[in-house]
Amino acid sequence: MNRAALAHRLTLHVLTDREWSRGRDTVTVARAALEGGATVIQLRDKLASTRELIEQGQALRELTRAYNALLIVNDRVDVAVAVDADGAHVGQDDMPAPLARQILGPQRILGVSAGTLDEALGAIKDGADYLGVGPIFATRGKLDAGPAIGAKLISTLAARFPTPLVAIGGLTATNAPEIIRAGAAGIAVITAVVAADDITAATRELLTTIQAAKQSPQAHP
Ligand SMILES: Cc1ncc(COP(=O)(O)OP(=O)(O)O)c(N)n1
Ligand SMILES: Cc1nc(C(=O)O)sc1CCOP(=O)(O)O
Numbered sequence: 059m060n061r062a063a064l065a066h067r068l069t070l071h072v073l074t075d076r077e078w079s080r081g082r083d084t085v086t087v088a089r090a091a092l093e094g095g096a097t098v099i100q101l102r103d104k105l106a107s108t109r110e111l112i113e114q115g116q117a118l119r120e121l122t123r124a125y126n127a128l129l130i131v132n133d134r135v136d137v138a139v140a141v142d143a144d145g146a147h148v149g150q151d152d153m154p155a156p157l158a159r160q161i162l163g164p165q166r167i168l169g170v171s172a173g174t175l176d177e178a179l180g181a182i183k184d185g186a187d188y189l190g191v192g193p194i195f196a197t198r199g200k201l202d203a204g205p206a207i208g209a210k211l212i213s214t215l216a217a218r219f220p221t222p223l224v225a226i227g228g229l230t231a232t233n234a235p236e237i238i239r240a241g242a243a244g245i246a247v248i249t250a251v252v253a254a255d256d257i258t259a260a261t262r263e264l265l266t267t268i269q270a271a272k273q274s275p276q277a278h279p
């Protein structure tokens with residue numbers, strides 16, 4: 059997939075998280091988000107056994123194909139390959155990106171987290187297909203995320219590099235537009251979607267807001 063196509067498909071990335079799902083199972087949450095227009099489902103379950111993760115991954119693989127959405131597996135590059143996901147996402151404490159790339163091969167998508175310019179430069183050098191940049195705002199979704207960094211890193215990176223940027227951390231329909239205008243290709247959320255009363259409606263609202271921001275004249279060139 060070329061960069062422009064990938065950037066388009068990264069518009070709205072929903073991370074599963076059973077701790078925030080209010081008793082709803084991962085497949086139910088993902089289906090509702092896909093119905094609302096999520097373009098990526100990231101399987102992120104810090105509690106699951108490997109066997110459970112594989113089962114969830116296989117179910118999400120089928121579902122994401124039916125909705126023409128991407129499936130990314132968080133942390134577990136081996137599981138990403140085993141369930142034939144589109145890719146994997148690794149952070150700064152996870153498998154190093156060059157090893158993840160070896161396992162994923164050249165075709166699958168490799169996402170890497172970056173919270174600083176140095177981390178971003180390293181991830182780009184290591185061949186990340188997209189960067190997960192955050193935490194942009196204060197977040198409830200990741201306890202060890204560190205302090206909010208705001209939009210500056212997004213605008214700096216967008217001005218200098220073509221690698222698509224996915225903003226994460228405290229994103230909502232209210233604050234997403236300014237981050238898209240700063241140059242993010244898309245946003246990633248946990249609580250704004252998976253903890254919502256109506257997951258489909260929350261996803262739809264986010265998607266509409268992001269699409270409008272992408273088309274606004276103030277959008278990043
Ligand atoms: C799109 C996206 N961006 C950042 C992250 C965070 O990854 P990481 O730092 O490894 O933290 P955990 O998600 O593993 O807790 C992400 N998952 N997705
Ligand atoms: C999983 C994750 N990674 C982050 C990072 O900054 O890398 S912030 C985060 C949690 C995002 O949850 P919410 O959308 O509810 O704020």
Ligand SMILES: [Mg+2]
Pocket residue numbers: 132133147148149152
């Ligand atoms: Mg991780």
